[in-house]
Amino acid sequence: MTAQLRPAPALHVARWLNAAESLSLDRLRGRVVLIEAFQMLCPGCVSHGLPQAQRVRETFREADVAVIGLHSVFEHHDAQTPVALEAFLHEYRIGFPVAVDAPGENGGLPRTMAAYGMQGTPTLVLIDRQGRRRAQHFGLVPDLRLGAEIMALIAEHEVGTVAPETAADAAAPGCDEAGCSAPEPQGDRPT
Amino acid sequence: MTAQLRPAPALHVARWLNAAESLSLDRLRGRVVLIEAFQMLCPGCVSHGLPQAQRVRETFREADVAVIGLHSVFEHHDAQTPVALEAFLHEYRIGFPVAVDAPGENGGLPRTMAAYGMQGTPTLVLIDRQGRRRAQHFGLVPDLRLGAEIMALIAEHEVGTVAPETAADAAAPGCDEAGCSAPEPQGDRPT
Amino acid sequence: MTAQLRPAPALHVARWLNAAESLSLDRLRGRVVLIEAFQMLCPGCVSHGLPQAQRVRETFREADVAVIGLHSVFEHHDAQTPVALEAFLHEYRIGFPVAVDAPGENGGLPRTMAAYGMQGTPTLVLIDRQGRRRAQHFGLVPDLRLGAEIMALIAEHEVGTVAPETAADAAAPGCDEAGCSAPEPQGDRPT
Amino acid sequence: MTAQLRPAPALHVARWLNAAESLSLDRLRGRVVLIEAFQMLCPGCVSHGLPQAQRVRETFREADVAVIGLHSVFEHHDAQTPVALEAFLHEYRIGFPVAVDAPGENGGLPRTMAAYGMQGTPTLVLIDRQGRRRAQHFGLVPDLRLGAEIMALIAEHEVGTVAPETAADAAAPGCDEAGCSAPEPQGDRPT
Numbered sequence: 001m002t003a004q005l006r007p008a009p010a011l012h013v014a015r016w017l018n019a020a021e022s023l024s025l026d027r028l029r030g031r032v033v034l035i036e037a038f039q040m041l042c043p044g045c046v047s048h049g050l051p052q053a054q055r056v057r058e059t060f061r062e063a064d065v066a067v068i069g070l071h072s073v074f075e076h077h078d079a080q081t082p083v084a085l086e087a088f089l090h091e092y093r094i095g096f097p098v099a100v101d102a103p104g105e106n107g108g109l110p111r112t113m114a115a116y117g118m119q120g121t122p123t124l125v126l127i128d129r130q131g132r133r134r135a136q137h138f139g140l141v142p143d144l145r146l147g148a149e150i151m152a153l154i155a156e157h158e159v160g161t162v163a164p165e166t167a168a169d170a171a172a173p174g175c176d177e178a179g180c181s182a183p184e185p186q187g188d189r190p191t
Numbered sequence: 192m193t194a195q196l197r198p199a200p201a202l203h204v205a206r207w208l209n210a211a212e213s214l215s216l217d218r219l220r221g222r223v224v225l226i227e228a229f230q231m232l233c234p235g236c237v238s239h240g241l242p243q244a245q246r247v248r249e250t251f252r253e254a255d256v257a258v259i260g261l262h263s264v265f266e267h268h269d270a271q272t273p274v275a276l277e278a279f280l281h282e283y284r285i286g287f288p289v290a291v292d293a294p295g296e297n298g299g300l301p302r303t304m305a306a307y308g309m310q311g312t313p314t315l316v317l318i319d320r321q322g323r324r325r326a327q328h329f330g331l332v333p334d335l336r337l338g339a340e341i342m343a344l345i346a347e348h349e350v351g352t353v354a355p356e357t358a359a360d361a362a363a364p365g366c367d368e369a370g371c372s373a374p375e376p377q378g379d380r381p382t
Numbered sequence: 383m384t385a386q387l388r389p390a391p392a393l394h395v396a397r398w399l400n401a402a403e404s405l406s407l408d409r410l411r412g413r414v415v416l417i418e419a420f421q422m423l424c425p426g427c428v429s430h431g432l433p434q435a436q437r438v439r440e441t442f443r444e445a446d447v448a449v450i451g452l453h454s455v456f457e458h459h460d461a462q463t464p465v466a467l468e469a470f471l472h473e474y475r476i477g478f479p480v481a482v483d484a485p486g487e488n489g490g491l492p493r494t495m496a497a498y499g500m501q502g503t504p505t506l507v508l509i510d511r512q513g514r515r516r517a518q519h520f521g522l523v524p525d526l527r528l529g530a531e532i533m534a535l536i537a538e539h540e541v542g543t544v545a546p547e548t549a550a551d552a553a554a555p556g557c558d559e560a561g562c563s564a565p566e567p568q569g570d571r572p573t
Numbered sequence: 574m575t576a577q578l579r580p581a582p583a584l585h586v587a588r589w590l591n592a593a594e595s596l597s598l599d600r601l602r603g604r605v606v607l608i609e610a611f612q613m614l615c616p617g618c619v620s621h622g623l624p625q626a627q628r629v630r631e632t633f634r635e636a637d638v639a640v641i642g643l644h645s646v647f648e649h650h651d652a653q654t655p656v657a658l659e660a661f662l663h664e665y666r667i668g669f670p671v672a673v674d675a676p677g678e679n680g681g682l683p684r685t686m687a688a689y690g691m692q693g694t695p696t697l698v699l700i701d702r703q704g705r706r707r708a709q710h711f712g713l714v715p716d717l718r719l720g721a722e723i724m725a726l727i728a729e730h731e732v733g734t735v736a737p738e739t740a741a742d743a744a745a746p747g748c749d750e751a752g753c754s755a756p757e758p759q760g761d762r763p764t
Binding site: 421424425426427429430431434437438441442456457491495500501502503504505520521522524525526527528529530531532533534536537538557558559560561562563564565 | 612616617625628633648682694711712718719722723724725729749750755756
């Protein structure tokens with residue numbers, strides 16, 4: 001456990017997309033950081049990992065959680081170029097900053113991927129407010145667990161909150177897909 | 192906000208199912224409590240609310256979070272009887288304790304439902320370790336947000352953790368539905 | 383194969399719901415008939431079988447295909463009563479006629495269920511325009527296959543068609559969830 | 574209607590992938606042909622169109638239905654190159670033949686896309702056994718409807734069948750996700 005409480009390895013970045021300037025873990029210190037390592041031609045990244053990262057970005061306050069993509073290409077280098085990645089991010093409406101992982105030496109794994117000991121993509125890494133790696137998941141991680149893990153890190157040093165929900169419209173009596181409305185709500189509602 | 196920090200209204204229960212003995216919020220003091228108010232013939236409860244409550248039960252430690260169902264029937268009383276509910280819980284493999292909400296007077300809303308000012312079903316209520324109502328959602332609440340809300344309450348007075356995940360099998364190189372495995376993972380893995 | 387080309391067993395019905403008058407396979411002769419055998423407390427029926435039957439009803443012309451529910455209760459008789467079924471059909475917005483399968487003797491399987499040799503619920507039966515049973519599926523059957531099986535029966539004696547689709551709105555250039563619109567469609571479109 | 578019964582426009586193909594030799598509509602005459610026009614960076618193609626085309630290929634007999642992909646790039650030409658497409662087909666396990674649509678003149682729409690008057694991607698085209706275009710859908714088309722449309726074309730000149738289903742294992746009594754098994758099936762089963 002203590003082994004994880006060293007500072008997270010630095011990011012080795014060839015290029016940033018969706019970012020006005022270069023980012024680093026040092027600059028993000030004080031916030032929880034979620035790194036979503038992916039490849040644009042990895043089906044599990046496209047169907048699960050990246051949409052989940054987007055949901056995290058929409059659910060938590062930016063002041064609490066920074067979401068970063070990491071494009072760690074370890075195969076199909078000719079196809080997954082920065083130009084192709086840019087088109088991909090545009091079509092999939094991915095708005096968070098994405099780092100292109102620096103190529104490894106002699107065709108090995110990309111440098112950040114290697115430094116983190118990632119097994120493949122998608123891999124999700126959580127870094128706490130003090131810059132220490134606290135969780136790393138290869139493959140699917142359920143939303144419920146992820147929400148809890150993120151909030152545990154947010155709550156360590158200050159009281160975090162999720163972004164305010166859009167108020168639901170008052171529902172007419174009867175059932176629809178979301179649920180069944182009672183005819184006459186009574187009693188004291190929470191405010 | 193302070194209005195929510197009063198003690199949560201007591202449960203008015205006609206009968207408990209899936210429980211060796213009667214429960215009460217007082218007896219659950221010290222744990223976060225999730226109340227899933229539902230009706231067995233409410234489509235949104237069956238497809239979303241109850242499965243989500245089951246996921247909460249599987250994700251968090253029982254010592255941290257107690258999950259309780261509340262069968263709050265406000266329509267179709269002839270169909271949603273205790274006998275029918277018992278069959279329903281059996282077929283849908285719902286294992287957590289379920290309280291049958293006490294009928295209202297003169298055919299009004301069930302008593303607990305009325306005391307909580309619920310608008311309909313499904314309604315999810317979160318109660319903190321000190322017995323105070325802290326959140327109440329009518330209809331769908333995303334897993335990511337719910338996981339965060341629960342953990343925020345767990346973390347208020349002690350460090351909570353999610354249950355340990357089943358270790359994923361080491362993946363062979365290549366892509367499958369879950370993701371893409373790198374050929375030779377390198378570097379120091381988190382332990 | 384020839385064994386299936388005998389007339390389908392008659393329906394043994396205790397009561398019809400969602401129907402102005404009693405139906406029978408004889409009265410439906412000339413149309414393809416889909417029988418969806420279900421129980422209201424069978425999870426697979428609620429999540430898959432019944433929604434699929436509703437899609438069939440919306441996709442094909444009524445003159446080509448008749449969709450009928452068959453409530454074949456073989457367990458939880460106290461819970462799955464006609465009164466409860468009526469509430470269930472209302473809440474789940476099931477509009478097609480539903481036959482309550484006649485109880486078996488000595489607590490055995492319901493009579494129609496037994497006559498068809500069904501293994502359980504959901505079971506989907508297809509009967510051709512001449513009243514002969516042509517397919518019977520226990521459990522899930524994919525929509526693509528079912529659409530093909532139904533059309534094969536429709537097409538045997540006359541040219542059947544699916545109901546006209548709602549015209550899609552003209553899409554603006556760019557990609558959304560449904561697809562990517564080209565900036566300037568050219569050439570001769572099919573009419 | 575008669576306008577659709579002219580021969581379908583010829584395919585203009587720059588290159589074939591997943592094919593031992595070049596294909597053409599003439600060579601496929603006698604079978605129903607499904608053309609799935611897509612772009613590898615079109616989200617709706619990846620999540621819906623291409624998986625549906627794969628299901629068609631698995632559901633119908635090859636002797637009845639030929640499934641062909643058509644990569645019709647009208648944007649992001651630098652990203653959606655033949656090399657990238659090849660990697661994409663590999664990672665997404667797409668095994669059917671894919672034609673790279675011939676580029677349009679002066680940067681216009683690809684030639685086949687233009688000849689068919691397609692509005693964008695995904696577009697699904699059905700061609701009958703005599704080589705005539707019979708349906709064209711832009712965006713989502715439900716499986717149930719598509720299965721019916723394909724079978725209507727198969728059935729026009731000979732009796733088509735869907736591929737035999739894998740036999741389901743005999744189910745133990747009780748309910749699971751797929752359905753509820755009766756304790757003792759009785760009566761004459763269809764053979």
